[in-house]
Amino acid sequence: MTIKIGIPRGLWFYDYYPLWKTFYEELGAEIIISNPTNKNLLDKGVKNTVDEACLPVKIFNGHVIDLKDRVDYIFVPKMMSVYKDEYICPKFCGLPEMVEHSIPNLPPLIDTEINFNQSRKHIMKTVYEFGSYVTKNPIKIRKAYSKALQAYEEYKDKISQGRFPIDGELTSKQLMLNNKNKKKIALLGHTYQLYDRMGSMDIMKKLQDYGVEILIPEMINMDVINEKAATLEKKMFWSYGRKALGTAIYLKENSDIDGAIYVSAFGCGIDSIIGDLFERWTRKDGDIPFLLLTIDEHTGEAGVNTRLEAFIDMIDWRKRDEGNLPAHG
Amino acid sequence: MRNCYLGIDVGSVSTNVVLMDENKEILGKVYTKTQGKPIDAVKRGLKEVQYQITDEIKVKGVGTTGSGRHLAAMMVGADVIKNEITAHGIAALNFVKGVRTIFEIGGQDSKIILLKNGIISDFAMNTVCAAGTGSFLDRQAARLDIPIQEFGNKALLSENPVRIAGRCAVFAESDMIHKQQLGHNQEDIIKGLCDALVRNFLNNLGKGKDLAGPVVFQGGVAANVGIKKSFEEALGFEVLVPPHHEVMGAIGCCLLAQEHASKNNGTDFKGFDIVHSGYQVKGFECLDCSNGCEVIEIMKDGQLTARWGDKCGKWSNNITTDQEKLA
Numbered sequence: 001m002t003i004k005i006g007i008p009r010g011l012w013f014y015d016y017y018p019l020w021k022t023f024y025e026e027l028g029a030e031i032i033i034s035n036p037t038n039k040n041l042l043d044k045g046v047k048n049t050v051d052e053a054c055l056p057v058k059i060f061n062g063h064v065i066d067l068k069d070r071v072d073y074i075f076v077p078k079m080m081s082v083y084k085d086e087y088i089c090p091k092f093c094g095l096p097e098m099v100e101h102s103i104p105n106l107p108p109l110i111d112t113e114i115n116f117n118q119s120r121k122h123i124m125k126t127v128y129e130f131g132s133y134v135t136k137n138p139i140k141i142r143k144a145y146s147k148a149l150q151a152y153e154e155y156k157d158k159i160s161q162g163r164f165p166i167d168g169e170l171t172s173k174q175l176m177l178n179n180k181n182k183k184k185i186a187l188l189g190h191t192y193q194l195y196d197r198m199g200s201m202d203i204m205k206k207l208q209d210y211g212v213e214i215l216i217p218e219m220i221n222m223d224v225i226n227e228k229a230a231t232l233e234k235k236m237f238w239s240y241g242r243k244a245l246g247t248a249i250y251l252k253e254n255s256d257i258d259g260a261i262y263v264s265a266f267g268c269g270i271d272s273i274i275g276d277l278f279e280r281w282t283r284k285d286g287d288i289p290f291l292l293l294t295i296d297e298h299t300g301e302a303g304v305n306t307r308l309e310a311f312i313d314m315i316d317w318r319k320r321d322e323g324n325l326p327a328h329g
Numbered sequence: 330m331r332n333c334y335l336g337i338d339v340g341s342v343s344t345n346v347v348l349m350d351e352n353k354e355i356l357g358k359v360y361t362k363t364q365g366k367p368i369d370a371v372k373r374g375l376k377e378v379q380y381q382i383t384d385e386i387k388v389k390g391v392g393t394t395g396s397g398r399h400l401a402a403m404m405v406g407a408d409v410i411k412n413e414i415t416a417h418g419i420a421a422l423n424f425v426k427g428v429r430t431i432f433e434i435g436g437q438d439s440k441i442i443l444l445k446n447g448i449i450s451d452f453a454m455n456t457v458c459a460a461g462t463g464s465f466l467d468r469q470a471a472r473l474d475i476p477i478q479e480f481g482n483k484a485l486l487s488e489n490p491v492r493i494a495g496r497c498a499v500f501a502e503s504d505m506i507h508k509q510q511l512g513h514n515q516e517d518i519i520k521g522l523c524d525a526l527v528r529n530f531l532n533n534l535g536k537g538k539d540l541a542g543p544v545v546f547q548g549g550v551a552a553n554v555g556i557k558k559s560f561e562e563a564l565g566f567e568v569l570v571p572p573h574h575e576v577m578g579a580i581g582c583c584l585l586a587q588e589h590a591s592k593n594n595g596t597d598f599k600g601f602d603i604v605h606s607g608y609q610v611k612g613f614e615c616l617d618c619s620n621g622c623e624v625i626e627i628m629k630d631g632q633l634t635a636r637w638g639d640k641c642g643k644w645s646n647n648i649t650t651d652q653e654k655l656a
Contacts, residue, residue, distance in 0.1 A: 040619035198620075280537065289451060302396055307454055310414035314449045321448045 003029045003134055005110065006067035006074045009036060010060035011092070014165055014191040019152035020075060026144030027134040032071050034063040036167040037198040041066055046297060048102050054267035055296055056192050057091050057098070059199055064099055068106050073133060074099075076109045081117035086239045089270055159218045164204055165195050174213060183315055184213045186251055188244055188278060189263030190271075193295065200263060201295060201304050207261075210312050215257060217247040224250060241274045248281035251288065258315045259289040266296030289314060331356075333386045334590070335598065336582030337374065337405065338416070339367050339397030342436025342463050343549055345576040346374035348382060349583035353423065357381035358576050360549075363436075367397040371404055372604045379601050390590035391598045392416075392582030396437070403627060403635045404608065406597035409585045416581030418442050418449045421545045423584055424571050429541040432530070432560065432568070433577070434550035436463040441534040453534040463549045465498045469505070469522065473515060480519060484555025487520030494525065501525060520555060527559040542566050547574040606630050615639060 005024050007017060013033075021031045035041065037059055045062025067074055076099050079092045091098070096111035112129045124142070131141035155165075163170045185207060193199050194216070207214055217225060229236060229246030236242040251257060260282050264271040275292055282288050291311045293304055331350050338345040340363060348357040357378040363370045392409040393401040394416040402410045413435075421431045422444065431442040439462050443451040455462070470477040491513050494504045501522065508518050531540075544564065550556055551574040560568045573580060590596065609628040614621050624644045627635040636644045 035619070038619040039621045283537070287450065306396070306412045306414070309412040310452060310454075313412065313415045314452065317448045318450065321446065 003073065004032055004071040005029050005133075006032045006034065006071035006107075008060055008063035008067060008074065008076070009034045009168055010063045010196070011056060011095070011192045012077075012079060013168065014195045016152065017168065018155040019148045022151040023130070023144050023148035024134060026147045027131060027140060029134045032067065033168065034066040037062070037196050039198070042198060042297070050098075050102065052267070053091065053098070054265045054269075056190065056196075056199065056265050056268075057095075058297070059192075059196065060095075061099060061102055064103055064106070068103065071107060073108055073110050074106065076111055077130075078111050078113040078115075080113060080115040081239075082114065083116065083239055084119060085117065085235065086237050086242065087117070088239055089268075156218070159216075162214070162219055164214075164216070166204060167195065167197050174208065182213065183211060183259075183312070183319070184215055184257045185315075186215045186247070186257045186260040187263070188217065188247065188260065190240060190265060190268075193263055193265050199265075199295065201301050203261075203263060203293070203304070203308070206305070206308060210308075212312070217243050220247060220250060228253075238270055238274070241270060241277075244274050244278050245281060248278045251282055252284055255288060257288065258319065259291065259311065261291045261293060261311070264292060264294045266294050289318070330385045330387050332389045334583040334586040335378075335388050335391045335405070336416075336579035336584075336586065337371060337391070337393045337395075337401045337407075338413070338576065338578035338582060339363065339371060339393065339395040339401045340413075340436050340549075340578070341396055341438075342467070343575070344370035344374050344395075344397070345579040346371075346378045347573075347576050347579035347583055348378050348386070348388075349580065349587075350386075351587070353584070355573060355580070356384075356386070358573060358579070360575050363397070367400055368404065368608045368610070371397075371401050375405070375601055376604045379604075388596065388598045388600075390586030390596050392584075392586035392589070394578050394582050399637070400627075404599075404603060404629075406599040407586075408593070408596050408598075409582065409589045411582065411585055413438075413578055414440060414442060414452050414454065415449070416578045416585065417547065418444065418452075418581070419584050420577040420581035421547065421571070422447060424573070424577075424580070425543060425545050425569060428543050428545050430544040432544065432546045432551075433548040434462055434530070434546075434556070435548045435578075438462060439530055439534065439548075441530075441538065441540075443538060443540075451538065453536075453538070455534065465501075466526075466550060466553065469502070472502075473519075475515075475519075478552070481523075481553035481555035481557070483516050484520040484523045484553075485558060487516040489517050490520035490524055491517050492525075493518070493521040496529060520559075523553070523555040523559040524562075527556060527563050531563060540564065544568045546570050547577040549575050551575070612638075615644065617643075 007020060024031055041062035042059060044065045045058040049058040049061045064074055076096045078096050079088050081087050096109050110133050114126060127145050128138060128141055158170055162174045204214060225243060225246035228249040229242045232245060236245055262275050262278055264275050279290050282290060291307060293307060334349050336347045342363060344361050344363045346359045347355060349355055359374045359377040361370055361374050391405055391407045393407045394411050394413050398410050417431060417433050421428050429444055433440045438455055440452060440454040442449055467477055470480045491508050494500050505518055546557055546560060546568045551570045557568055557570060606629050611626045613624055615624050620640055622639045624636060624638045639645055
């Protein structure tokens with residue numbers, strides 16, 4: 001009988017799912033992904049999570065509940081650190097424990113620890129551990145892993161071309177306008193929030209409906225971002241923070257964007273610092289319009305819509321004003 | 330016959346209607362409480378503004394704004410539906426020359442708008458929390474049994490303001506009660522509250538922004554002279570309150586409608602007669618998928634005119650076919 005492994009459509013899902021899906025499928029397991037976030041799932045998640053947790057963790061628990069009665073294992077790795085000397089966030093570090101103690105009657109979790117804080121030297125040991133839930137054959141595991149890496153690289157490549165995994169489905173390439181109405185906006189936020197239609201109030205679609213070309217950090221060369229982030233006074237030890245601040249410095253120096261929007265998850269401790277630092281860095285010596293959107297469990301979209309509409313109006317207005325200036329002097 | 334433009338601002342606390350002529354002269358203005366019934370408030374506003382007009386007029390364009398802008402637009406047939414920030418910015422630009430900064434405090438939201446060379450260059454709006462906005466002041470005035478109109482004047486009498494924590498409305502209230510039980514007089518507590526709200530506003534929204542004068546203070550709360558004084562003390566220069574400060578959003582809509590009319594022909598305005606129409610609103614939860622959208626149906630004189638609230642669009646898009654079926 002094939003082993004059924006459930007992958008919750010939340011948190012790191014949007015960054016890595018082709019890697020894990022391909023890996024387990026190559027090993028012969030069946031992968032079941034939870035349904036896209038919906039109100040019912042969100043409600044269940046909120047009900048079964050400690051109050052202090054951020055919205056994305058609540059949504060994640062909703063996805064675990066969605067899967068729990070139809071799979072043999074639920075994939076909830078203990079993600080401590082994926083880069084040297086960096087961490088993700090305290091909630092990721094304790095996620096399997098949090099899930100286990102919040103939701104009753106769970107099938108066993110695949111909760112292998114991913115910790116490359118010291119080095120990646122023993123990465124294969126971690127891979128074998130993940131594989132051991134399906135097979136004990138190291139050759140099979142190694143083969144599956146290399147296939148998975150390939151799928152993962154292809155996935156990242158598509159995202160870097162401006163295809164977004166909204167609810168896990170890659171969109172077609174965005175239309176690049178090349179006329180004077182063209183607006184390009186940098187969109188910052190956790191992948192698990194931006195790509196979750198419910199969790200982001202569908203912000204990407206809303207922006208695209210306004211004719212906005214979206215720039216996300218994944219579309220900028222990662223080496224450049226890391227280089228910029230290295231110029232910070234102090235090392236940013238959160239992986240997400242490093243990416244966001246590196247992007248901020250890059251945008252400030254090579255600004256061909258008309259504005260920047262930072263989507264923050266209500267209750268996110270990292271956002272409370274990074275959002276503010278991001279604003280300061282993008283605005284330093286420049287005047288890139290900036291909008292901070294905090295999204296929580298409210299289902300009312302009016303507040304978000306009003307702010308977005310005003311932001312786009314402002315950009316249009318500024319562009320029209322620039323166009324009115326005489327071409328010479 | 331004078332050509333006019335109608336602006337309607339349906340906010341959380343008040344609904345404002347303004348009628349402006351082509352020379353930007355205000356012919357009529359109404360400030361009425363929304364009281365949780367935006368449909369009634371819009372009708373009441375239209376009726377009252379009609380009473381104020383003596384001349385023959387012709388409405389050439391209509392604009393709506395505020396959190397109830399879509400509802401109002403559906404009722405009256407609006408040509409322009411705009412967010413509050415743009416509407417307030419445009420109104421201030423037209424009524425105060427060279428304005429650089431706008432503070433706007435309404436019933437449930439507060440915003441700061443910065444302008445450069447006559448265009449909006451930056452803005453910030455309060456997040457989910459409504460601390461320091463009109464509805465909180467209303468509540469405190471009611472608790473202290475002071476009419477809201479006199480609240481500001483009381484603050485001016487204070488000689489020794491107390492310090493109140495204004496970060497959160499709930500904490501501010503308990504802090505106020507604490508100070509009151511210690512025996513501080515009412516004027517000092519009210520002034521302390523005004524200072525706290527201003528401090529909160531400037532820290533929260535004005536954070537990191539260059540607040541250059543002239544500064545215009547508008548919205549319903551601008552009627553409160555206590556808050557105006559606290560702003561001036563905090564900033565160190567004068568803050569202007571324009572003559573029609575409480576209806577600036579609606580004025581912005583008139584201006585936007587005028588601009589729209591100059592580029593397009595005709596208006597969608599359904600006429601003042603709609604005040605005699607009966608509107609029923611029905612809400613239901615669509616159970617076709619697990620999103621469970623809360624769909625709103627608006628019936629005008631028994632006929633379905635609008636639907637919204639669904640994510641997938643199957644209710645809002647189907648309105649014409651359903652109308653035919655009903656007919």
